Amino acid sequence: MRTRREAIIGAAAFGASAAGLAGAARAQAGRDPIRVGVPTSQTGAYAVLGEEVIRGVQFAVDEANAAGGIDGRQAEFRIGDEQSNPDAARRAAERLAQGGHGLLIGAISSASGLAIAGQLDRWNALYVSTVNKADRLTGEACGRRLFRANHSDAMDLMVVAPWLRGRPERKWGICAADYVWGRDSAAGFTRAAQETGKEVALSVFPPLGTRDYAPYISQLKATELQGVWVVLSGGDAINFAKQARQFGLSAELTIVGHAYIVPTTLRAAGEDVVGSYGVINYDASLDTPQNRRFVEAWRRRFNQDPGEYEAETYTGMRLIFEGVRKAGSTDADKVAQAMNSLEFESPFGMVRMRAEDHQLVMPNLMGRVVRDDGRVHRAIEMTVPVAEATPPPSATCRMG
Amino acid sequence: MTIQILNGLVYGSLLLVLAAGLALIYGLRRVVNFGHGAFYMLGAYAGYTAAQAGGFWAGLAASAVVLALFGAVLDRLVFRALQDRDPLVTVIVTFGLLLVIEDAVQWIWGTEGRSMDAPALLAGSVALGGDAFPVYRLAVIAMAAGLTAALLAWLHRSRAGLFVRAASLDPAITAVQGVNTDAVAMLVTALGAALAGVSGVIAAPFLSLSPAMGGQILVDCFVVVVVGGLGSLGGAALAALLLGQVQVLGAVLLPDIAALIPFLTMAAVLLWRPTGLAGKRL
Structure with a gap:
């Protein structure tokens, strides 16, 4: 004969297992996002x-x-x-x-x-x-x-170094944003230039968010360079591009940019970067x-x-x-x-x-901004496969 | 080096037009208008939109008109309503305004950088000492000089200018003499805002447009007004030209501490003359 007590235990067990099933079902339908x-x-x-x-x-x-x-x-x-x-x-x-x-x-x-x-x-x-x-x-x-x-900077410079080797410009300048990225990239470019027998005659480091690049552009012009490595992005790249063209800097020497000829720069100042070269990390093509x-x-x-x-x-x-x-x-x-x-x-x-x-x-790319039929866009000049575009892991990294 | 001095003069001229508006408003309302950078940005964007349709000069005019109206409304609804409260309250309201305008501009025009072309007449470059210098930058100096001369002539030669000078010296006594000081203050706030708008359009062809442009230049503008002496137009003019030179020469000669130099200059001037270069009003 079933006692009252057993009935209660049975009901509780049923309840518990039902709750358990519901919980499992919930976990299946909506696991934590x-x-x-x-x-x-x-x-x-x-x-x-x-x-x-x-x-x-x-x-x-x-x-x-x-x-x-x-x-x-x-x-x-x-x-x-x-x-x-x-x-x-x-x-x-x-x-x-x-x-x-x-x-x-x-x-x-x-x-x-x-x-x-x-x-x-x-x-x-x-x-x-x-x-x-x-x-x-x-x-x-x-x-x-x-x-x-x-x-990374090191990966981008793996593309720039071989490109630099084939270029006629010997005397280079650097204009880089004054924080860890700009300094890092400038040091990498200087190394690449030394390895390929070029000279870096002047490096200027405008602060992030600089409005007026005139003092830097005037210095670059006065040094009589043949090329400039530009490490600026976002609003800084747009400002620099416009002012460099107004001062005639872009017309008189070769501009090569790091994260510089990106779509945001092209949309805001496309005409001002026509003819500039740069590393292109990704392109829709x-x-x-x-x-x-x-x-x-x-x-x-x-x-x-x-x-x-x-x-x-x-x-x-x-x-x-x-x-x-x-x-x-x-x-x-x-x-x-x-x-x-x-x-x-x-x-x-x-x-x-x-x-x-x-x-x-x-992989990584290198290219140039061109104008065809009035449309300003990037033309890829060099595609570097993974094997050549990848520097070895840094010796300073210790995975903890 | 001559080119660098000229570069400093260009940036100083831009700051001069912007800071003149800030100094005028302070002179009458005793309020440091934190919204001034936002007016500059709003002026640039309004001018940019008008210039799409009618060219640079239409943009310049449209920006002056829009910002003057904006300034008049601001004076009526904020400065006059809060004139009996602690000035700090008004300062906080203008700071809020800065945030609201920045967000509104970002909402309407987006964060994408935009650029505006110089008028065709001023687009090229001239040879200065054997080196190309953009004509537009020379025009910036000329425009700033013209605006400052007109402003000084108005303040010192016209009847309205007399009222402005009187009201900034002592509003109560001026009101007792039968001058409607509220109307004078509204005129001056409108004018100050219009100057901010105009400087935004002047800057647009050589500095690009972005919602951050106002916040960035406001800091320089404060340095100018404090170094010049709060509320003093002549002092602000002198300080703007000084700051332009200091910034450029700092960037060239002492690049490692270039970002600090404007503030070092401010500290040095305040130690030497605590009320700024021109310790008196307008």
């Missing part, structure tokens, strides 16, 4: 680049969600204003990480990226650089939670099946071609998504572990995250 934090420039000298980063993130998130999420996880993101300034970057990233958006991506200046990198263990977060070029990020500052999905699909979808959505920061940020987002898929978790520590030597599809083709220094290995 992938929360991405985007500390990028909404204001400051690099605001225009921040807009590209946000477009890249938005596109990747919408694409993943439209396909049913990553392993059933929906993706979402929150933006914090990094203000093109390392202190603000650290604060913005800290708020994002502590609010649960600890998969960080997309700061603009290398100084901001480095400021975030130093805090990742404390926040239990990870950071994927998609714009920061300073070598230190995958050198002295490298770490197991820190990744770079864009080209890149010939891979993945890129053709990416460009087609991008054009449908934004009605223009994707630029480097958009494509590289999209690539960085793909890295995070594939990391989450492999880890089966959204915990930053586990995702970082999974990303360690991940291979995945990107607009650059199949790419690999190098385990030694967490640098994504990619």
Whole structure:
């Protein structure tokens, strides 16, 4: 005979197992979402680049969600204003990480990226650089939670050095933004120039956000150079390009830019950079099946071609998504572990995250701004395959 | 080096037009207008839009008109309404205005950098000492000199100018003499805002347009007004030209501390003359 007591226990057991089943079903339908934090420039000298980063993130998130999420996880993101300034970057990233958006991506200046990198263990977060070029990020500052999905200064100089060798200009100058990126790139260019038998006769370092470049341009002109290596981006590149043309600098010598002939510069000051050369990290014309699909979808959505920061940020987002898929978790520590030597599809083709220094290995391009039939655009003059475009991992990186 | 002195003069001239507006408003309303940088930016964007349709000079005129109206409304709704409160309250309101205008501009025109062409007449370059120098930059110096001369003539020769000078010296006594000081203040705020707008358009062909442009130049503008002596037009003019030279020579001769030099100059001047170069009003 069933006692009252047994009945109660039975009911409780049934209730418990029903609750357990419901819980399992919930976990299946909506596993915890992938929360991405985007500390990028909404204001400051690099605001225009921040807009590209946000477009890249938005596109990747919408694409993943439209396909049913990553392993059933929906993706979402929150933006914090990094203000093109390392202190603000650290604060913005800290708020994002502590609010649960600890998969960080997309700061603009290398100084901001480095400021975030130093805090990742404390926040239990990870950071994927998609714009920061300073070598230190995958050198002295490298770490197991820190990744770079864009080209470093060293990678860009692997393209510039052979190009420089074939050029007639002997006497060069440098005009570089006065912070870690500009200094890093200037040092790399100086080394490349020495190795190829050229001379760097003058280096000037205008502060980030300089309005009037006249004093620097006048110095470059007075030194009677044959070429200038320009390390400026965002609003700085636009200002410099216009003023260099007004002073006749661009007409009298060869200008080669680092992150300089990018779509934002071409849209605002296209006529002013016609004839300038530069490293091109990504171009919509890149010939891979993945890129053709990416460009087609991008054009449908934004009605223009994707630029480097958009494509590289999209690539960085793909890295995070594939990391989450492999880890089966959204915990930053586990995702970082999974990303360690991940291979995945990107607009650059199949790419690999190098385990030694967490640098994504990619091909690179070099080109020039030209005008045909009144349309100003970039013409690719040199495509450098992965094997030649990739410097070895920095000896200063010690993965902790 | 001659070229560098000329470069300093160009930037100093731009600061002069901008700072003149700030000094005028301070003279009458005793308010440091943090919104001044935003007026400069708004003027540049308004001028840019008008210039798309009617060219540079139309842009310049449109910017002056739009910003003058903006200044008049600001004076009526903010400065006059808050004139009996602690000046700090008004300063905070103008700071809020800066943020609102920056966001509105970003919303309307986007963060994408934009550029405006110099008028065709001033587009080329001339040989100066055997080196090409853009004609437009020389025109900036001329425009600033013309505007300053006109402003000084108006202040010192016209009846309205007399009222402005009187009201900035002592508003209460001036009102007792039968001058409508509220109307004078509104005129001056409108004029100050229009000068900010005009300087934005003057800057547009050689410095590009971005929503950050106002915040960046505002700092230099404050240095000018403080070094010149708060509210003094002549002092601001002198300080603007000085700062232009200091910045350029700093960038060339002491590049490692170039960003600090404007502030070192300000500290040095304030130690020497705590009320600024011209310690008196207008």
